[in-house]
Amino acid sequence: MIPQTSLIKLRSIVGGENFLDSAEDKIAYSYDGTPLFQQLPDAILIPRSTDQISQILRLANEEGFGVVPRGSGSGLSGGSIPVENSVVLLVNHWNRILEIDQNNLTIWVEAGAITGQVHSAVEALGLMYPPDPGSSTICTIGGNVAENAGGLRGLKYGVTRNYVLGLEVVLPSGEVVLTGGKSVKDVAGYSLKDILIGSEGTLGITTKVLLRLIPKPDTSRTMLALYDKLSDAAETVSDIIGSKITPAALEFLDNTTIRCVEEYAHLGLPTSVESLLLIEVDGRVSVVEEDAAKIVQLCRQHHALDVTLAANEEEAVRLRSARKGALAALARVRPTTILEDATVPRSEVAPMLEQINRISKSHNLTFGTFGHAGDGNLHPTCLTDERDSEEIHRAEMAFEEIFSEAIRLGGTITGEHGIGLSKKKFLKTMVGEPALEMMRKIKQTIDPNGVLNPGKIFTLRPRCEGPLPTNREQIKKLADLGAFT
Amino acid sequence: MIPQTSLIKLRSIVGGENFLDSAEDKIAYSYDGTPLFQQLPDAILIPRSTDQISQILRLANEEGFGVVPRGSGSGLSGGSIPVENSVVLLVNHWNRILEIDQNNLTIWVEAGAITGQVHSAVEALGLMYPPDPGSSTICTIGGNVAENAGGLRGLKYGVTRNYVLGLEVVLPSGEVVLTGGKSVKDVAGYSLKDILIGSEGTLGITTKVLLRLIPKPDTSRTMLALYDKLSDAAETVSDIIGSKITPAALEFLDNTTIRCVEEYAHLGLPTSVESLLLIEVDGRVSVVEEDAAKIVQLCRQHHALDVTLAANEEEAVRLRSARKGALAALARVRPTTILEDATVPRSEVAPMLEQINRISKSHNLTFGTFGHAGDGNLHPTCLTDERDSEEIHRAEMAFEEIFSEAIRLGGTITGEHGIGLSKKKFLKTMVGEPALEMMRKIKQTIDPNGVLNPGKIFTLRPRCEGPLPTNREQIKKLADLGAFT
Numbered sequence: 001m002i003p004q005t006s007l008i009k010l011r012s013i014v015g016g017e018n019f020l021d022s023a024e025d026k027i028a029y030s031y032d033g034t035p036l037f038q039q040l041p042d043a044i045l046i047p048r049s050t051d052q053i054s055q056i057l058r059l060a061n062e063e064g065f066g067v068v069p070r071g072s073g074s075g076l077s078g079g080s081i082p083v084e085n086s087v088v089l090l091v092n093h094w095n096r097i098l099e100i101d102q103n104n105l106t107i108w109v110e111a112g113a114i115t116g117q118v119h120s121a122v123e124a125l126g127l128m129y130p131p132d133p134g135s136s137t138i139c140t141i142g143g144n145v146a147e148n149a150g151g152l153r154g155l156k157y158g159v160t161r162n163y164v165l166g167l168e169v170v171l172p173s174g175e176v177v178l179t180g181g182k183s184v185k186d187v188a189g190y191s192l193k194d195i196l197i198g199s200e201g202t203l204g205i206t207t208k209v210l211l212r213l214i215p216k217p218d219t220s221r222t223m224l225a226l227y228d229k230l231s232d233a234a235e236t237v238s239d240i241i242g243s244k245i246t247p248a249a250l251e252f253l254d255n256t257t258i259r260c261v262e263e264y265a266h267l268g269l270p271t272s273v274e275s276l277l278l279i280e281v282d283g284r285v286s287v288v289e290e291d292a293a294k295i296v297q298l299c300r301q302h303h304a305l306d307v308t309l310a311a312n313e314e315e316a317v318r319l320r321s322a323r324k325g326a327l328a329a330l331a332r333v334r335p336t337t338i339l340e341d342a343t344v345p346r347s348e349v350a351p352m353l354e355q356i357n358r359i360s361k362s363h364n365l366t367f368g369t370f371g372h373a374g375d376g377n378l379h380p381t382c383l384t385d386e387r388d389s390e391e392i393h394r395a396e397m398a399f400e401e402i403f404s405e406a407i408r409l410g411g412t413i414t415g416e417h418g419i420g421l422s423k424k425k426f427l428k429t430m431v432g433e434p435a436l437e438m439m440r441k442i443k444q445t446i447d448p449n450g451v452l453n454p455g456k457i458f459t460l461r462p463r464c465e466g467p468l469p470t471n472r473e474q475i476k477k478l479a480d481l482g483a484f485t
Numbered sequence: 486m487i488p489q490t491s492l493i494k495l496r497s498i499v500g501g502e503n504f505l506d507s508a509e510d511k512i513a514y515s516y517d518g519t520p521l522f523q524q525l526p527d528a529i530l531i532p533r534s535t536d537q538i539s540q541i542l543r544l545a546n547e548e549g550f551g552v553v554p555r556g557s558g559s560g561l562s563g564g565s566i567p568v569e570n571s572v573v574l575l576v577n578h579w580n581r582i583l584e585i586d587q588n589n590l591t592i593w594v595e596a597g598a599i600t601g602q603v604h605s606a607v608e609a610l611g612l613m614y615p616p617d618p619g620s621s622t623i624c625t626i627g628g629n630v631a632e633n634a635g636g637l638r639g640l641k642y643g644v645t646r647n648y649v650l651g652l653e654v655v656l657p658s659g660e661v662v663l664t665g666g667k668s669v670k671d672v673a674g675y676s677l678k679d680i681l682i683g684s685e686g687t688l689g690i691t692t693k694v695l696l697r698l699i700p701k702p703d704t705s706r707t708m709l710a711l712y713d714k715l716s717d718a719a720e721t722v723s724d725i726i727g728s729k730i731t732p733a734a735l736e737f738l739d740n741t742t743i744r745c746v747e748e749y750a751h752l753g754l755p756t757s758v759e760s761l762l763l764i765e766v767d768g769r770v771s772v773v774e775e776d777a778a779k780i781v782q783l784c785r786q787h788h789a790l791d792v793t794l795a796a797n798e799e800e801a802v803r804l805r806s807a808r809k810g811a812l813a814a815l816a817r818v819r820p821t822t823i824l825e826d827a828t829v830p831r832s833e834v835a836p837m838l839e840q841i842n843r844i845s846k847s848h849n850l851t852f853g854t855f856g857h858a859g860d861g862n863l864h865p866t867c868l869t870d871e872r873d874s875e876e877i878h879r880a881e882m883a884f885e886e887i888f889s890e891a892i893r894l895g896g897t898i899t900g901e902h903g904i905g906l907s908k909k910k911f912l913k914t915m916v917g918e919p920a921l922e923m924m925r926k927i928k929q930t931i932d933p934n935g936v937l938n939p940g941k942i943f944t945l946r947p948r949c950e951g952p953l954p955t956n957r958e959q960i961k962k963l964a965d966l967g968a969f970t
Contacts, residue, residue, distance in 0.1 A: 103832035175919040182830035185900035190924045194679035215729035244700035286771040345667035347588035415670035434660040439675045445930040
């Protein structure tokens, strides 16, 4: 617990109305989008200026507590979950768009700006901000930067890193750094922004972000293809890329996911098919028509049972809903949904899917797998129940095997969610000791007292070893005492 | 000087045939593509394995000398120039293409592979490696990674960083790290490759590089437009981008450069025009034709005196030669050519060019300016004579003012050449003390003994303060002694 004397100082930095420490508030900020993790913070701070963040971090260094930055809390690796002896620092109230520069195709936003709002704002001007994580309606740009978020359009347009031109960041020391700028080429010293992007809030608290925009494609076409055999779908993907077409989306659903989606949304999908591809091409009209026709032809060549080419945007929305609803549909089946992001080179998608099925069966678990077939970024999703510790244990073992397979196939344990709390156990196997040591050294030199988002990425504390953490019991105790009523 | 005992150990690590220490060899490796800098190394090493590099670096840590990695030595910020008490470590003999993976659109190359050879190899398969620094016929991929090299195609396709998927690197400790891989999405821990890219050989020696490829565009069209007024050319650039067209190249030449090119290459360019734009669009046939027609129209709207649209590749090559020959043409005029890369946001290109002209005149110097108008990456080039120390002093003062203007306009002191030796003086003004301190800390923690490319980026030693360095005298002394005859 942070000593009361420190909490009083924190309250005086942000002001009483921006300092939350009721039991209800602590519970609300004790978890994020990641299942199985929870920890009460000692307080929640809503800073009103960059200078207040600096003061908070200086105090953290002096008095030895942790500061956990948080946007919308939609992360899937536990990156914004408090650890013991820490406060949560909110940035999601800073959600303004500060400037759209149409000459230089850039946008300055506050870190708490919602990704989807950025999309809308720039699309209204005929521009596009391509990264589109699945949580884009709620997630923040600051969180996207912290996790180097990906999304559906990664294959053609890349990930968050490819669009960050500049950052205003408060370093763990409390110093404020403005790194990068509107010049798309800039090699003045080490690229601090590239060190900070994807550092999961462990090296700095991002307060403002300068993003690069591109012209919005004139049009798009959406297709949906159904397959009896997984290998046919995989070969279609290979052949599309081999034909020099780079779709804006090239998404995959397996049979379990298709069945759940159909049960949930009644889209008329045949529940017997093995897999489904959702494909979208965008760009100039002439090229899009040409590419769409070619893709339909390739799907048929590879024995698609059915290929639908949306005739208009309404139909496209309907086709997309099969993919967009995948996680929500899976999440209805069992109380706990563990969504992972094992990622492999595109050529290894089919072998990886076979391994996921094998592993799932061998542990007697239900997995639905969907994801970004075009860039090999899969989402094996375990449908389970966190109250069944034995089944959770099996799920953990299954994921461990899945990550090993991803590494064996030349892939990675995380394509877009980050390490956070949930994958610390696997990081050393993934990157090797010398690389891990280099990361530790960077953390140590930038944040010598470990005040910023402590316990993330590095310290070993696997998701499931032994019983659930005691903090859950604490919460239950508080509930039993009627603290939340 | 490195003690003889250390040199003997180095010789035994690489073998006598891979250890060069004759006066001729030392002179050959005493300079690179950057004017006004020169320093003799104590020896030149040609390692034959990654393990030998590890041994060399371990010895450097134990015995306290510097190791300067070098590819082709075509850099323009002095990054591969030896400093006192250092050896040059060559990697340019490792120039093989190791694998082209057409399923995943990747290529593994050794660090010494020539960029132009990578272009040819992948283009033969219908693929493309977009980064194309001006020195592509001689520069190495390892050097491109060290400097995060840009080039003509930056506006549409980005820079080297956007294409590096993985690196094999020997860290200053001698440990070998393989970071990244064929997964285009990978967020497992800090992105070490992104810390290493652009670190100018100060954090690791790259031995192998995994690059991302894209499908080669089907076709391209090249245009050349001449203007009486700089502002008309600048407005054309703005309007092209405003029309949602992203050219593969959007290059600019000023009057001085045009005159030098015409004198050199006799292309029939009118030497009275104020500026020239070379524009290239690529992609699918239908789109390229449409875009080219639109661009020609925009050039005319903005009072271009003449617009030529190349009818075929032969004509395109002729038009391109105006831009490709710019540096060679300028370099003929005076004995010393100082080529810089002050870069500004695209909207500030015209104001920046005006400032360069003003500064050049006020110091009574001859500048030719050309560069990448589309991404604001300009090359103000001073035509001077290094034997005239008074004029060189004025040139230094002029560049100092030019860099200040670039910073004032929201730009950077270096868009694609790096800091190296030549811009250390300006880095603090550019990034500010907290950012510089963060860079220093990273260098210090990864390379605590400062063995790797010492004296680059950080230590203050401006290009021109007082007399030329004594090593030039050393060289002259050696020459006088008949050492090179």
